[in-house]
Amino acid sequence: MTAAAEAGRPDVIAPVPDDAPYKDASRPVEERLDDLLARMTVEEKAGQLFQDMVTVGEGGTLAEPDAVFGTPSVHEYVVEKHMTHLNVLGAPGTATDLAAWHNRVQEVAASTRLGIPVTIASDPRHAFSDNPLAALAAGPFSQWPETLGLAAIGDPDLVERFADTVRREYVATGLRTALHPQVDLATEPRWARASGTFGEDVALTTALGVAYVHGLQGTGAVAREGGLDGAFGAASVSAMSKHFPGGGPQLDGEDPHFAYGREQVYPGGRFAEHLEPFRAVIAAGTRQLMPYYGMPVGLEVDGRPVPQVGFGFNRPIITGLLRETLGYEGVVCTDWGLVSDAEIMGRPFPARAWGVERLSRHERVAAILDAGCDQLGGEACPEIVVDLVCDGSVPEERLDVSVRRLLREKFLLGLFDEQRYVAVEAAARLVGTPEARAAGRAAQSAAVTVLTSAPDGAAHLPLTRGLRVYAEGVPADVVAGYGEPVATPAEADVAVLRLTAPFEDRGPGFEQLFHAGSLEFPAAEVERVLAVCDAVPTVLAVYLDRPAVLAPFVGRAASLVAEYGASGEALLDALTGAEPARGRLPFDLPSSMAAVVESRPDVAHDTAHPLFRAGHGLGRV
Structure with missing residues (x-):
């Protein structure tokens, strides 16, 4: 007996005829939705409101429960919990x-009473990155620079073409929701999530965010060039733009994945500026939005104080601002893990229930639904929603509002019809094509930003091919394609050193994936690098996932460049001019940590006397 029946409601679980209207692709979507909703039990509706993580088994099999992330099997999600939205982790060996x-997951879904197809979501997968948080391993997909690198290039047309590539590769493998783009403004230099943004400039972020949404959803000029009609549909990927209403202004730059980073602050009064990119992507038609974990402190909107609770629990922000003021009618899915404590990578990971920590799990779910969210990310507890309906805390009609939005996406994406399964053999041909890989490598090179260049000598950019090169961070076999690799600076004509923007080690577990804390290089590392610079003309290439303090190296390294995710080949292509570097900084580079500490977290370009301003770059070399 279902919980609904136990509560005295009719227990309507009837077989579904093959000619049910919702199965008929010729009928209007709203008619199909009405029919399907009328057939659903409370349990089946509740399952739609949750999206959790899942892994791919070896060779494309259905994986057993994952001990590292604590995720159950597909069968438990889909059959037992009635969940039809899954977020795939990791990178399978092949497309x-x-x-x-994906097809095996859909077969499980097809075996259920209603046969509702599963929507598979993914975090970004197409970046060349050393940080697993910044982007999941690309695996078979084409590799491009991180989002900051796209911002360094600053070309909306290129961003739309990149996102169109993502769309085509996702669709070929069955991924139909993108948990991106991230259109937060990275106004706090220490914030660990900067690498996924377009930097700190509101105009640039707005233009590139809109282009990204059009590329993913197949609604822009690039899709029309490729033969699509420009409408969201069966060839689209649903874009979940994040993190509403802007997740950049974190107190001390700490991240609200963790309790010490929960406070989001606006000492400069720039809330409206952080909201601007979201206004733009809403106007561009983003199908979904994700609120951030942050708990606003001292924030007022339209003259009224905003409750100090995380944005996913915040009714004035989700219903008041987003739904009523901005008129947004799409799906709102919370960030992951607002309700349940968990264990990730062997360590306890409390729920990010900031401001409502004392509420029970049932009360947290009720608060999220009352705020106006449609779906709970990183959670798999639909039984709580069933309890809330059965005890009268949440009316079933409230579920219907969100379930209708969620199911509409499935119908429009063609998942009930021709797109339920993908062509397995075609995936290898369509994903990571030579053309896409070449375009990604070219973009990695183009994003390289020349900060300083030696006026003459061996380290003048572009580098001459055939030099004797001492390299750190570039394998010798890669160097050999451009010059003669040597083992010591003393043997070299030029050195090429790759560094990563500094961060503080926060210990083992999930926290280690967040590059947070000081932006200054340790004194011992500075001394080591400068010793090489003094021994041989040196090109210093710094991977910027955050705006590092590079003052110790200016004037000592012969040439100084920034990159945002690049293979060794792509970097050397840029340094030798084979693929000219044309990047511009997507954020200011501070002159010191003192300037960072004194800046206001919500104000762009607010560090005093920056070493290099956003937009700086010496262009083609």
Whole structure:
């Protein structure tokens, strides 16, 4: 007996005829929605309101429960919990594996009473990155620079073409929701999530965010060039733009994945500026939005104080601002894990229930639904929603509002019809094509930002091919394609050193994936690098996932460049001019940590006397 029946409601679980209207692709979507909703039990509706993580088994098989992330099996999610939204983790070995896994998931879904297809979501996968948080391993997908690198290039047309590539590769493997783009403004230099943004400039972020949404959803000029009609549909990927209403202004730059980073502050009064990119992507038609974990402190909107609770629990922000003021009618999915404590990578990971920590899990779910959210990310507890309906805390009609939004996406994406399964053998041909890989490598090179260049000598950019090169961070076999690798600075004509923007080690577990804290290089590392610079003309290439303090190296390194995710080949292509570097900084580079500490977290370009301003770059070399 279902919980609904136990509560005295009719227990209507009837077989579904093959000619049910919702199965008929010729009928209007709203008619199909009405029919399907009328057939659903409370349990089946509740399952739609949750999206959790899942892994791909070896060779595209359905994986067993994952001990590292604590995730159950597909069968438990889909059959037992009635969940039909899953967020895939990790990178399968091949596109064929991912496509085959997707089809197996859909077969499980097809075996259920209603046969509601599963929507598979993914975080970004297309970046060349050393930080697993910044982007999941690309695996078979084409590799491009991180989002900051796209911002360094600053070309909306290129961003739309990149996102169109993502769309085509996702669709080929069955990924139909993108948990991106991230259109937060990175106004706090220490914030660990800067690498996924377009930097700190509101105009640039707005232009590139809109282009990204059009590329993913197939609604822009690039899709029309490729033969699509420009409407959201069966060839689209649903874009979940994040993190509403802007997640950049974190107190001391700490991240609200963790209790010490929960406070989001606006000492400069720039809330409206952080909201601007979201206004733009809403106007561009983003299908979904994700609120951030942050708990606003001292924030007023339209003259009224905003409650000090995380944005996913915040009714004045989600219903008042987003739904009523901005008129947004799409899906709102919370960030992951607002309700349940968990264990991730062997360590306890409390729920990010900031401001409502004392509420029970049932009360947290009720608060999220009351705020106006449609779906709970990183959670798998639909039984709580059933309890809330059965005890009268949440009316079933409230579920219907969100379930209708969520199911509409499935119908429009063609998941009930021709797109339920993908062509497994075609995936290998369509994903990571030579053309896409070449375009990604070219973009990695183009994003390289020349900050200083030696006026003459061996380290003048572009580098001459055939030099004897001492390299750190570039394998010798890669260097050999451009010059003669040597083992010591003393043997070299020029040195090429790759550094990563500094961060503080926060210990083992999930926290280690967040590059947070000081932006200054340790004194011992500065001394070591400068010793090389003094021994041989040196090109210093710094990977910027945050705006590092580079003052110790200016004037000592012969040439100084920034990159945002680049292979060794892509970097050397840029340094030798084979693919000219044309990046511009997507944020200011501070002159010191003192300037960072004194700046206001919500104000762009607010560090005093920056070493290099946003937009700086010496262009083509």
